[in-house]
Amino acid sequence: KAGVTQTPRYLIKTRGQQVTLSCSPISGHRSVSWYQQTPGQGLQFLFEYFSETQRNKGNFPGRFSGRQFSNSRSEMNVSTLELGDSALYLCASSLTSGSMHEQYFGPGTRLTVT
Amino acid sequence: ELKVEQNPLFLSMQEGKNYTIYCNYSTTSDRLYWYRQDPGKSLESLFVLLSNGAVKQEGRLMASLDTKARLSTLHITAAVHDLSATYFCAVGGTSGTYKYIFGTGTRLKVLA
Numbered sequence: 001k002a003g004v005t006q007t008p009r010y011l012i013k014t015r016g017q018q019v020t021l022s023c024s025p026i027s028g029h030r031s032v033s034w035y036q037q038t039p040g041q042g043l044q045f046l047f048e049y050f051s052e053t054q055r056n057k058g059n060f061p062g063r064f065s066g067r068q069f070s071n072s073r074s075e076m077n078v079s080t081l082e083l084g085d086s087a088l089y090l091c092a093s094s095l096t097s098g099s100m101h102e103q104y105f106g107p108g109t110r111l112t113v114t
Numbered sequence: 115e116l117k118v119e120q121n122p123l124f125l126s127m128q129e130g131k132n133y134t135i136y137c138n139y140s141t142t143s144d145r146l147y148w149y150r151q152d153p154g155k156s157l158e159s160l161f162v163l164l165s166n167g168a169v170k171q172e173g174r175l176m177a178s179l180d181t182k183a184r185l186s187t188l189h190i191t192a193a194v195h196d197l198s199a200t201y202f203c204a205v206g207g208t209s210g211t212y213k214y215i216f217g218t219g220t221r222l223k224v225l226a
Binding site: 033043045056090102105107108 | 159162214215
């Protein structure tokens with residue numbers, strides 16, 4: 001069974017640009033959660049999608065948005081990039097609601113903003 | 115708001131020694147997860163603890179959950195270098211929320 005995949009794995013962008021990250025969950029999983037990981041702030045929850053609906057959102061500005069498609073694949077978008085957005089972005093999939101079941105993490109997308 | 119604290123944040127230990135990592139959380143929850151992260155890599159699931167008194171063991175690692183004390187422990191027995199990694203606990207299943215809350219992580223270094 002294939003694991004969670006994320007594309008691209010590495011990305012370098014310039015301040016002010018926007019970026020879209022993609023996540024394909026494990027087959028059969030309907031929930032996708034996104035996290036930002038930085039050395040200073042640790043692992044922070046961004047949002048969770050289940051059946052194409054955002055179920056919960058973390059404390060991030062509106063520049064961070066996401067969506068989920070009918071095949072459960074999810075995308076995350078960050079507009080007007082700032083230097084502080086440099087981080088490892090992880091997505092995780094689970095069968096149903098993200099907190100009720102074990103989450104399986106993808107390899108991450110390392111975003112560098114210059 | 116749910117808070118999850120781990121201690122210690124950093125742990126340097128000799129091979130062959132035992133140690134325990136603690137995960138405290140602030141509100142009621144009956145689901146506790148432990149993950150391992152190697153440098154530059156993603157998170158790997160280690161244990162899922164679903165009820166009070168749950169204990170799970172895999173190799174040199176053993177995790178337990180005390181929901182009344184709001185405490186989970188990850189015990190390392192006779193540490194080996196390969197256990198060097200960062201360990202995270204995450205609390206989930208709290209009423210009305212759909213997200214995990216991760217602890218700060220414990221960076222473990224096992225010295226040969």
